[in-house]
Amino acid sequence: MSELPEPRFLDDRLSHWAHTTPDGEAVLYLDRTWTWAQWDERIRRLAGALTAFGVRRGDAVAFLDKNHPACVESTFAAARLGAANAVVNFRLAGDELDYVLNDSGAKVLIVGRELRPAIDRIRDRLTHVEHVVEVTPDGADGDEYEALLAGAAPTGRGADVTPDDVCVIMYSSGTTGRPKGVELTQANLIAHTVNAHEGWGFDDGDKNMVSMPFFHVGGQSYVQFGIYDGVPSVVTREVDGASLADAILKGANRTFLVPAVLAKVLETGPDAVKLFGALKTFCYGASPMLLPLLRQALEAWPDTDFIQVYGLTEVCGVISHLMPEDHRDTDHPERLVSAGTLIPNAELRVSDPDTGDEMPVGRQGELWFRTPQLMKGYHNRPEATAESVTADGWFRTGDVGRIDADGYLFVEDRLKDMIISGGENVYSIEVERVLAEHPAVIEVAVIGVPDEKWGEAVKAVVAVNGSLSEAELTEWCRERLARYKCPRSIDIVDELPRNPTGKILKKELRKPFWEGRDRATV
Structure with a gap:
């Protein structure tokens, strides 16, 4: 694709494919397929619908659902208006949803049918949301989103839109205990796509499996690669074995996933290992990869190119990568625990x-x-x-x-005491805040400990006043936090270790769990 000029606006490449290969496959999702021309038309119609709702440059819309092409459509449609799509983690609890949606200032909320009840329960607290549109996974009867597109007038890019307009707001857990919205511009996402694409690409006939959640920067940014190169994206709603296998059977042969998926495939057995051998490229990141798992994967899939990436939401995802040749470089095995080298620029x-x-x-x-x-x-x-x-x-x-x-x-x-579990960022202070609200908890420290499946697991160490069980504290957390943030284990102790100034020594709490372990940080 090097003969094409670098895009200035997020939708430049999508519009290009809609004009040059209008009948080519663009997106496959469940039992539905759209061509480039059809997908571009849907985005133009959504931009028209958002305009009719009063969305203007500098405004925000929000999307809340499991993976669905409508999320990508919302990002592109908002970008055409100079607005932003605030992509909300569908695993958040009610109070967390309330905070994120209000903080984003979204005028329009597109929500999946199975998550609609959670929104209905807090609807009176959503002070900025003027319109709620329900979307179904399969475009079933009564799908408000599909009806909205059908009745909308297509519209193009606004004359006042610039590449520096924010087009995505990604919410990540904050060190203050509240999520922070990371504002990414069209220019940011384009730069990431170009830079992180260095060293690998797609061949004719390839299909890109997009399975990372769209509320995660890994999903939101990775979907751009297929669009940039004009190859079909096979979007899975879930990241389970059946969904991934179905995508591979549909021809998907390049993907980005968290290491926990590799572990699950290897556990499943030889048939699953053989099926995943169809992947030309397996890019992984977003959580630590334990060295034994990585070595097992390299042996199981000798013909697959492995690429490790390290990055952060604030830089659109990837900032360094460990390329395929480094994974199989017997002269430098120590590089398997590195995060590779910087991407261009x-x-x-x-x-x-x-x-x-x-x-x-x-x-x-x-x-x-x-x-x-x-x-x-x-x-x-x-x-x-x-x-x-x-x-x-x-x-x-x-x-x-x-x-x-x-x-x-x-x-x-x-430095931030962040725990990365299965690709999800969990800040210890956020979990500590919830545990500390329990009337029987005197002091608490939350740490990440090794987990063979998820890379790290959330663990709490608490001192309590009176009698309190691990089960009671776990239930307390589950009522107030998304499930993935809840501690998988809780130790109740008499007191926590502190230094002379009174600071809790988390390093001492972590030490018995991490001592003597090799770990590849990704």
Whole structure:
């Protein structure tokens, strides 16, 4: 695709394929298929419907459902108006939904039928939402979204739209205990697609399996690759074995998934391993890959190109990658625990977290990145943006790592105490806030511990007043947090270890679980 000019607007490549290969497959989803011309028409109609709803440049719409092409359509339609699509995690609990939707300021909410009851329960608390549109997985009778498209007048890009307009707001857990909206512009997403695409691509006849949740930057950004190159995207609603197998049987042969999926496939047996051998490329990231699992996968699929990626929502996803040749380089096995090398147009600075001074090669420090992929800022949080982005454009990640003499990045710890479980970011302070609200809890610390399936699992260590069981605390969390944020184990102790100044020593709590373990951080 190198003969095509680099796009300026998010929809440039999609419009190109709609004009040059109008009848080619663009999207396959469940039992439905749309050509490039059909998909472009749907997006134009959605842009018209949003215009009729009063959505203008600088506004936001929101999407809440499991994976559905309508989410991608919402992003492109909003972008054509200079508006943003706030993609909401469908696993959030009621209070969390309330907060995110109100913070986004979305005027229009598109919600999946099975999640509609959760919205109905909090509808009176959604102060900005003027219109709620229900969408079904299969376009069944009564699908309000399909009816909306059918009755809308198609519209093109607004004359006042610029590449620097925010087109996606991705919510991630915040260190203050509340999610933060990461504002990504059209220019950000395009830069990510071009840069993170370096070193691999699609061949004629390829199909791209898109299975990462769209509320995750891994799903929202990865879907852009197929669109950029004009190859069909096979979108799965779930990330279960049956859905992934169905996508592969439909011809999908390149994908991006979290390491936990690899573990599940290997556990399932030889038939599943053989089926997944059809994948030319398996890109993985978003959570730690344990070395034994990685070595097992490399042996099971000798003809598959493995690509590991490290990144953050604030840089649209990928900022470094470990390429296929590094995975099978017997001369440098130590690189399997690295996060690879920087993608193009990215700068790295390893800095002293206290002084900001640059650290020499081989020394640990906080990882700072500068890239055109860097977010516009945190939605409604200028102070948080200023804390994370320096005046000269460096993003302070809160991750601790080092770089070796050959330019390989090793991510070794996290200043922010973030736990990555199955590709989901869980901030310990968010879980601690909920546990601390229990009247019997005196003090609490939440840490990540190794988990063979999910990479890391959430663990809480609490001191309590009186008699309180692990089951009672677990239920307390489940009523107030999304299930994936809830501790998988809770230790009740007499007191937590502290340093002389009274700070809880999380390092000491983690030590018995992580000591002696090799871990590839991704």
